[in-house]
Amino acid sequence: MSADVAVLGAGMHPWGKWGRSFVSYGRAAAREALADAGLDWRDVDAIVGADTVRGGYPGYVAGATFAQALGWQGARVTSVYAACASGAQAIGAARAQILAGLADVVLVVGADAAPKGFFAPAGGNRPDDPDWLRFRVLGATNPAYFALYARRRMALHGDTVEDFAQVKVKNAAAGALNPRARYRKRVSAEEVAASAVVADPLRLLDICATSDGGAALVLSSVEFARRHGRSDPVRIRAVSTVTPVYPKTVLDLPDIATDSAVAVSPVAHSFRASIARAAYEEAGIGPEDLSLAEVYDLSTALELEWYEDIGLCPMGEGAKLVREGATALGGRTPVNASGGLASFGEAVPAQAIAQVCELTWQLRGTAGDRQVAGARVGITANQGLFGHGSAVVAVR
Structure with missing residues (x-):
């Protein structure tokens, strides 16, 4: 069947x-x-x-x-x-x-x-919830959490704040073409750099809003x-909702001992990568088959990590893709042609559904000025904390 x-x-x-x-x-x-x-x-x-x-x-x-x-x-x-x-x-x-x-x-x-x-975590004190613990014990709100990811990428892979800014520039350009987006204004790298620091090295325009x-x-x-x-x-061919595998209980850290300069399988080193791998296996496709992707860009730095997790490039080369324009509209594999969370902000339970809406319009060829030419296969990806992963593959 x-x-x-x-x-x-x-x-x-x-x-x-x-x-x-x-x-x-x-x-x-x-x-x-x-x-x-x-x-x-x-x-x-x-x-x-x-x-x-x-x-x-x-x-x-x-x-x-x-x-x-x-x-x-x-x-x-x-x-x-x-x-x-x-x-x-x-x-x-x-x-x-x-x-x-x-x-x-x-x-x-x-x-x-x-x-x-x-x-803020809803429902009162939850000392068995790592989300609650990082807020209450560490004072680490989501932007602080995103900043730790960004700093790690800078240390491991040599990413720069200028690379992060280019993700916002790319997504804002796509969002400007989307009548359903909240923010429909192009943004320059200089405007990103001039926005307020929220959690170093991330600035206000590096982080998605709430919507x-x-x-x-x-x-x-x-x-x-x-x-x-x-x-x-348009058909949904795979839905991945996998959880981490013991003993890999650190949900989304790569193997730090691995030489990040070595080209390795991009789906071998993190929980998020395993989410995409399960979707690819179920759908019988690979990253090379993708026409486009919609990923959860809670921050600009996190989008670069998704490039690697969904297999668009080896680990550590996400910034190279954005520099080359490979993930922009008109590039080899556009990512967040909708404008992403950078242009929408986060409406949590709606977001993964909205990602599939975008794939649907793109695969139908009805996405208007942001249409990806010849779109036939797309993937969505995001991660909810506490081991909730998700990816959806849609085809035409």
């Missing part, structure tokens, strides 16, 4: 700071996805909601919350929480129901109304899609 499921519809509520409930963003995205699919909400067999714990109790049961907002119609309901990987795990849950024959059509929705500023937004997908079996006139739909 084919492991593919069809993407019949994709929808988004634009990212920004709108001051409304996450429910309104998710409902708007769902309605757009349903319209794109040419289906009515009553045609949906199941709904999977990506949770937002900052939204109070309705956010903890997002599947039921969105079902209520769209109008009770008896759909099977699932809610998923996996931090930044919530959206991809929601896609995985929907795909499993379709492949198991439990549903022909599943709606996947994620939305957030993020507070301004640093994300409101929503994204949704209508998924179906390939057979259902063909019966309803979609003979060549």
